[in-house]
Amino acid sequence: MDLLDYHRGTLSARRVRVLVQHLPRDSAFVQELQGEEAQWGLGEHLMASAVDQLAIGNWLFTAAHTAEHDTVPDPPVPLPRPGMDEDPEEDPVTDGTDIAAFFSGL
Incomplete structure (x- = not known):
């Protein structure tokens, strides 16, 4: 053309x-x-979101099954996406103490 x-x-x-x-x-x-x-299109954003959710789920499982005297692993860092700040604000994910308190009360 x-x-x-x-x-x-x-x-x-x-x-x-x-x-x-x-x-x-x-x-x-x-x-x-x-x-x-x-x-990045919709597919790339959805895939990155799925990877982030899987990483959080694995981290939660590991944090819940960590012995009391061991240190809980650091929460996962989300995949970088275009247009997002390099330094994300405070993540609402717990550090593992809430999870341990929940499961110790059962």
Whole structure:
């Protein structure tokens, strides 16, 4: 497709707009406008979320089965995502003492 066809009168402005709106996210134009956020689609975000949830579940299992005199492992760090801060704010995940208190009361 030759964009000079717009100036020649054989390509309408509507067609140019539709072509630009439906560019793939890996195109140079979209990369320039959106930066690295354009590299991640819904599938990538869902996969990263699933990996984070699996890591939290494994950590919770390990923390709950750690002996009382052993130190609880550090909580997992979420996968970095484009557009998110490098230093996330305080994570609401417990340090393991709440889990140990819960299971010791059973």
